[in-house]
Amino acid sequence: MQQPPTAAPRTGKVIATLALAGIAAAVMQTLVTPLLADLPNILHTSHSNSAWVVTATLLVAGVCVPISGRLGDMLGKRRMLLACCIPLIIGSVVCALAGGVVQMVIGRGLQGVGMGMIPLGIALLRDILPAEKLSSSIALVSASMGIGGGIGLPLSAAVAQYTSWRFLFWGSAALAGCVAVMIVAFIPEVPAAAKGQRFDVIGALGLAAGLVSLLLFVSKGADWGWGSATTLGLIATAVVVLAAWGWFEWRTTDPLVDLRTTVRPRVLLTNLASVSIGFGMYASMLVIPQLLQFPAATGYGLGQSMLAAGMWMLPGGLMMMAVSPLGGKLTNLHGPKLTLVCGALVLAAGYGVALLFSGTAVGLMAAVMVINSGVALAYGAMPALIMSAVPLAETGAANGFNALMRSLGTSVGAAVVGVVLARMTTTAGGFTFTSEAGFRTGLLMGGGFALLSGAIAALIPALRPQQLELRDQSGPATETAPTSVSKGRGA
Structure with missing residues (x-):
């Protein structure tokens, strides 16, 4: 090796x-x-x-x-x-x-x-x-x-x-x-x-055209109308172009993204879990700052300034810094699969804290700290899972594709939760604004996608202990689950 x-x-x-x-x-x-x-x-x-x-x-x-x-x-x-x-x-x-x-x-x-x-x-x-x-x-x-x-x-x-x-x-x-x-x-x-x-120029152009159409549909669909001709045209274009791109990438030599590698169960399920983690993470970034800044007169807003809201959320960022080395140690002991599952469960627990204690700034700060701890565990595990299953010559492209899956999850999360917050409203004093039920629904959706990512991660095939080290240029190991794994390292 x-x-x-x-x-x-x-x-x-x-x-x-x-x-x-x-x-x-x-x-x-x-x-x-x-x-x-x-x-x-x-x-x-x-x-x-x-x-x-x-x-x-x-x-x-x-x-x-x-x-x-x-x-x-x-x-x-x-x-x-x-x-x-x-x-x-x-x-x-x-x-x-x-x-x-x-x-x-x-x-x-x-x-x-x-x-x-x-x-x-x-x-x-x-x-x-x-x-x-x-x-x-x-x-x-x-x-x-x-x-x-x-x-x-x-x-x-x-x-x-x-x-x-x-x-x-x-x-x-x-x-x-x-x-x-x-x-x-x-x-x-x-x-x-x-x-x-x-370098796969055709693959790069095809991916660019398909992604731009898809991301425009996700990010601007609510503004343009989900049933408008422009929005429907974008999603139709994305489906057709990305399907053609996949067909081309599967058959070309030196593809931009080796789809034969991405469909391996270990890589495929990690990428699917990444989409759900991205959704779960971004829901909190949309809901919690608004709860902190909404006027206290609403009965559920906390009336904080943008600066004060940022300071209440700052410990969450510091928590990621503290937890990420612990995630690395957990991966060394039991493998990245368990770390990803734990990260998803901690992320879901953070949403539980937010739902229980959303009425105080301290409660929301605690929720952000738990949520970001889960994100730190999950984000550290996903690249390790990817790189344990791809050849050395594909690590950059494979990690880039995984980052794209996370970004797709955050984009979909922004669009879906944004629609929920825009539709679930209440009116008072001649003004219409997001209701408390709307914010709670957004938190429930974030927690639900965190649990979904944990369920997907639990299905990731285990590697044999001797295969757990990150792969060299000879390529990834067979994805067959071991018959016996000692000390949990096959995860």
């Missing part, structure tokens, strides 16, 4: 660099959250146009993340990590200088190009870290996106409240620049595992 090169003197710096890269990518996503209500005035445009500031990043990231992963396998993951820093920096500068919605959308789209940092960083860990540090490092870097979101939201709110909104983007440009410098300084060059293979 091919062992990763020894990098003991630099291990800590490698992990810190890749974790910071993940945090930077996450901060780019939460950066505009405090500005959402003010964007129409800032950009001198309508609410529907300003919504593209969020949608553009989602669309571009959805397309570019799996492509970045494949290019990382072919050209080198370190090189692609540096390449991802460039659009993050340029996009941040464009946003900081934006005088209108077009410039802002272009800048946010460029930031979306750089979102491939997280799966690339996770895949790179397999190449350069010793085996005994791998599980805990994967867990920490995987959790960095949640950590960045948890820390970035209150920080962005404070900057937006007390200084110019443009400082948010100048700060993000500086953060991306720091990541680039650290990559150059601390990340060693590793030979590309798929060097010399052909």
